[in-house]
Amino acid sequence: MRIADDIWHxxxxxxxxxxxxxxxxxxLDAPTIPDAEYDKLFQELQELEQHYPQLITPDSPTQxxxxxxxxxxxxxxxxxxxxxxxxxxxxxxxxxxxxxxxxTLGVDSVEYAVEPKFDGLAVSLCYEGGIFITGAxxxxxxxxxxxxxxxxxxxxxxxxxxxxxxxxxxPVFMEVRGEVLMLKADFEKLNRQQREKNEKEFINPxxxxxxxxxxxxxxxxxxxxxxxxxYGIGACEGGNVPRDKHSRVMDYLASLRFPVARERNVVSGxxxxxxxxxxxxxxxxRLPYDIDGTVYKVNxxxxxxxxxxxxxxxxxxxxxxxxxxxxxxxxxxxxxxxGRTGTLTPVARLKPVFVGGVTVTNATLHNEDxxxxxxxxxxxxxxxxxxxxxxxEVVAVQKEKRPPHAKFFIMxxxxxxxxxxxxxxxxxxxxxxxxxxxxxxxxKQAILHFASRRAMNIDGVGHKLVEQxxxxxxxxxxxxxxKLGITALATLGRMAEKSAGNVIGAIQxxxxxxxxxxxxxxxxxxxxxxxxxDLARYFGALDRLMEADAEDLQxxxxxxxxxxxxxxxFFAEGHNREVIEQLRAxxxxxxxxAGTQQAKADSxxxxxRLSGKTFVLTGTLMNLTREDAREKIEALGGKVAGSVSKRTxxxxxxTDAGSKYHRAVELGIAILDEAGLLQLLQDSQxxxxxxxxxx
Ligand code: JCF
Numbered sequence: 001m002r003i004a005d006d007i008w009h010x011x012x013x014x015x016x017x018x019x020x021x022x023x024x025x026x027x028l029d030a031p032t033i034p035d036a037e038y039d040k041l042f043q044e045l046q047e048l049e050q051h052y053p054q055l056i057t058p059d060s061p062t063q064x065x066x067x068x069x070x071x072x073x074x075x076x077x078x079x080x081x082x083x084x085x086x087x088x089x090x091x092x093x094x095x096x097x098x099x100x101x102x103x104t105l106g107v108d109s110v111e112y113a114v115e116p117k118f119d120g121l122a123v124s125l126c127y128e129g130g131i132f133i134t135g136a137x138x139x140x141x142x143x144x145x146x147x148x149x150x151x152x153x154x155x156x157x158x159x160x161x162x163x164x165x166x167x168x169x170x171p172v173f174m175e176v177r178g179e180v181l182m183l184k185a186d187f188e189k190l191n192r193q194q195r196e197k198n199e200k201e202f203i204n205p206x207x208x209x210x211x212x213x214x215x216x217x218x219x220x221x222x223x224x225x226x227x228x229x230x231y232g233i234g235a236c237e238g239g240n241v242p243r244d245k246h247s248r249v250m251d252y253l254a255s256l257r258f259p260v261a262r263e264r265n266v267v268s269g270x271x272x273x274x275x276x277x278x279x280x281x282x283x284x285x286r287l288p289y290d291i292d293g294t295v296y297k298v299n300x301x302x303x304x305x306x307x308x309x310x311x312x313x314x315x316x317x318x319x320x321x322x323x324x325x326x327x328x329x330x331x332x333x334x335x336x337x338x339g340r341t342g343t344l345t346p347v348a349r350l351k352p353v354f355v356g357g358v359t360v361t362n363a364t365l366h367n368e369d370x371x372x373x374x375x376x377x378x379x380x381x382x383x384x385x386x387x388x389x390x391x392x393e394v395v396a397v398q399k400e401k402r403p404p405h406a407k408f409f410i411m412x413x414x415x416x417x418x419x420x421x422x423x424x425x426x427x428x429x430x431x432x433x434x435x436x437x438x439x440x441x442x443x444k445q446a447i448l449h450f451a452s453r454r455a456m457n458i459d460g461v462g463h464k465l466v467e468q469x470x471x472x473x474x475x476x477x478x479x480x481x482x483k484l485g486i487t488a489l490a491t492l493g494r495m496a497e498k499s500a501g502n503v504i505g506a507i508q509x510x511x512x513x514x515x516x517x518x519x520x521x522x523x524x525x526x527x528x529x530x531x532x533x534d535l536a537r538y539f540g541a542l543d544r545l546m547e548a549d550a551e552d553l554q555x556x557x558x559x560x561x562x563x564x565x566x567x568x569x570f571f572a573e574g575h576n577r578e579v580i581e582q583l584r585a586x587x588x589x590x591x592x593x594a595g596t597q598q599a600k601a602d603s604x605x606x607x608x609r610l611s612g613k614t615f616v617l618t619g620t621l622m623n624l625t626r627e628d629a630r631e632k633i634e635a636l637g638g639k640v641a642g643s644v645s646k647r648t649x650x651x652x653x654x655t656d657a658g659s660k661y662h663r664a665v666e667l668g669i670a671i672l673d674e675a676g677l678l679q680l681l682q683d684s685q686x687x688x689x690x691x692x693x694x695x
Contacts, residue, residue: 003052011055014045018061019158026156026227027259059131059159064152064222072216073145076136078124079175079235083141083312085295085319091274094296097318098270101298104307104315111299113246114276115264117319118229119206119290120181121213123151125228130161130170137213141312150213153222154180156259171239176258178230182209183288186225203383203396204326205290227289230258245299263287266299277320284322285388293321322357326385328398329353333378334365334409336416340445341525342433344422346371346409348382348394356386363392367429368411375399379406417441437477437575444470446523450478454529455521456513459506460499468492477579478521481507482586514631515542515590522580524570526563534558535567537634540595542580546571555597593684596637610684611637613649616664619657621674629677636684644669652677 021038025031031038042061049056056063088094101110122138135151136144151157161170182190187205194201202208212224230253233241242248247266254260263283267276277294284291298304298316307316330351337345346365353360363384365371374397376382381401386392411431415422420435433439437446444466451461461481469475474488484507489500513521519542520532527535538556539545545567553564570576596611615633617626617640624632629652630640644651644663651664652672664671672680 003055007048007052008055011045011048011052014041014048015060017041018045022061022155023158023257027257061155061159064155064159073147073214075139075143076134076146077143078136078139078141079126079173081141081312082122082124082138082144082177082234083309083314085317086313087293088318088320089323094273094277094318094320095270097296098273101307101316105303109268110303111266111268112273112296113250113264113266113299114273114294114296115231115250115261116280116287116291117293117295117321118179118181118231118261119292120179120229121206121210123147123178123180123213123228124234125151125157125176125178127161127171127174127176129172132157132159145214147213149218150215150221151180151228153218154226154228156228158257161256171236171241173235173237174239174241175234175236176230176253177232177234178228178258180209180213180226180228181205181289182212182225183227184290185288186227190224228259229289230260231295244301246297246301246304247299249301273320281322291322293319295319323355325356325387326383326395327353327355327360328381328383331376331378331380331382331394334371335362336412338415338417338433338439338441338445340442340449340523342415342435342439342442344411344415344431344433346411348376348384350382350384353384355384355392356388358386360384360386360392363394365394368424368431369429371409377402377406377408379403415439415441436573437579440470443476447475447478447481449523450521451481451510452521455517455523456510457517458503458510460503461506465492465503477582479579479582479586482511482583482588511587511589513588513590515540515592515635516631518542518583518588518590519545522570522576525566527567531559531563533634536595537637538595538597540597540635540637541592544595544597546577546580591632591635593636610680613638614647615640616642616644616648616651616660617654618651618660619654621652621654621677623674623678632681636681650677650680 018038018041021031021033021041025038045060046062049060049062086097088097098110102108123135124138124144125135126133132152134146134148135157136146136148138144152159182205184205187202187208190208191201202211208224209226212221212226215221230250232246233249233253242252247264250260250264263280265276267273273294273296280291280294296318298307304314304316307314309315331348332351333349335347335349337347339345346367348363348365350361350363363386365376374394376394376397379402381398382394383396383398384392385395411422411424413422414420415433415435418433418435418439418441420433420439422431422433424431433442435442437443447466447470448461448463450456451458451466456478458481469484469492472492474492475481475484484504486497486500486504489503490497514536516529516533516536519527519535520529534556535545539548548568550561550564550568553559553567554561556564559567610633615638617629621629633640641648644660644667646667648664648667648669650670650672651660652674653661653664654674661671
């Protein structure tokens, strides 16, 4: 059958477009169309090829998947061996490397091509006449496994080289060297899927990539999204491959559309190498893929040749490794720690182990379910991970090393600090101490939260002070803060009278607050800042909030059954009510209003002037901060928006008001100055107080 020219043309266009999008997505990390659009193009091509199978060519993007499973991998001999790199861990080792290089070359300073060291699997891709023919794992460096079919499923690997300026002269033969890896985001996604299918999760992206690349059925590989990053060229014949600098070889690979590290650079001297290493370590967590160090290569290829090789590693390159983020050690015991809302967290007590650059003796086990999922027992040999500033965690157990005396961990039925009953609610992963503010551990956390900046904002009441105040039985509850005198503080010894005075001053100052801040400061489980604001706006007064049952609470916009229940339970607790009473008696105060709940009922009578009104604040106010103004408006049922529109009711303009002011004038919206706002607030409040029933 003769195929019409326009179909041929369409197929070619689709293939070009799809490969372009593959490149944009995988190599440049800058997709230009949504995934759904890409899928449409792909589907159209698949349909055309189904209809006209004679159009199918091996380099069609649809042919990346689709080969039958293999029985075993065959072997491929690398034309040029795949070397390993010598390692350096310390600055002194990097200095020594640079010194040796300079001495051998007889020069004062050496230029290095530098890049992050990818934590993946090394592979070699063979191109003949610009077409991807075979690909192999590193194997023993001389002979690897033929994983061509799996590599073809990796969309960042060009099937056909087509670079501007080079395409006419693709090398007759070329081995492209690089690493196959799984992006962190794809790894998280894969493990989520594994969890849902009740299948084993992968320990890290590297293992996931290795497992995926070595699938005998390429269909399996295709379902796991892998990425390729090139780092060099092996054997090569013909073409116009740069022969002077490694950095230019990398530019050449990039021009052939191979993904290469964006962070690659050229620097001179050992100091610059170490500086680069620090920069990359700083960047590490934010990179989309795992790295385990940096690679330094003498940039000049003639100098590389002069330096040559020792055994199987080049003398012209070195891998500067980060301290390992995972280490294996022994799990000596499991302690249980208590958090602010009573969360009991099992913490592994470990035989000290050096990991991520520090000695670690504790690591979190998260919760009971995680312990079961990983099948952790006391006495086990475990892998511990410490990445960046994240809390170290136990990631896996080496079950084959489990001793016969290994002990099963059972979550305690009582809080280890206060002895109150510990419960695990249905559907929740965490076990909680029910001791509430009677529990010293919860009490400390609760007081710290109460004093924190976004709550009561008490300067100077930090971790150490609270620890001392509670341990010495000077305070028990947040309310006790308001009974503190300078003498009591001074007895702690660590504080000069002046700073004790400052702390007392800050405590006194915090007495003037808002209802929203106060509700947030109480530290009710599931009640963050936003929910606290919603509650304050809706109820307008603390008593009304305290009297509300779970059903009433669900009437508040955005509050569901779970949050409603935790609020109701909090206020049902006599101890909590007592502390609130003491806080009020101690002088903590805020402005109250009818709230939107009341306002709704009152609005027909025109009593609430702010409920449902939208304000925009602009410029600098003299007596109020913007945050104060917002809180006051919200306390009376108003809303504060960020930009002026037709729906804006008032624009509050301070000094230096800019475009928002002009926009308000344009739209004919009411403009208030600060005095006008205060007047409006006062009027609205007065009106409500005189008519509100529950105050
Ligand atoms: O992971 C890398 N970025 C990397 C690994 C870079 C290189 O230039 C390498 C490598 C492994 C071996 N060069 C060799 C010879």
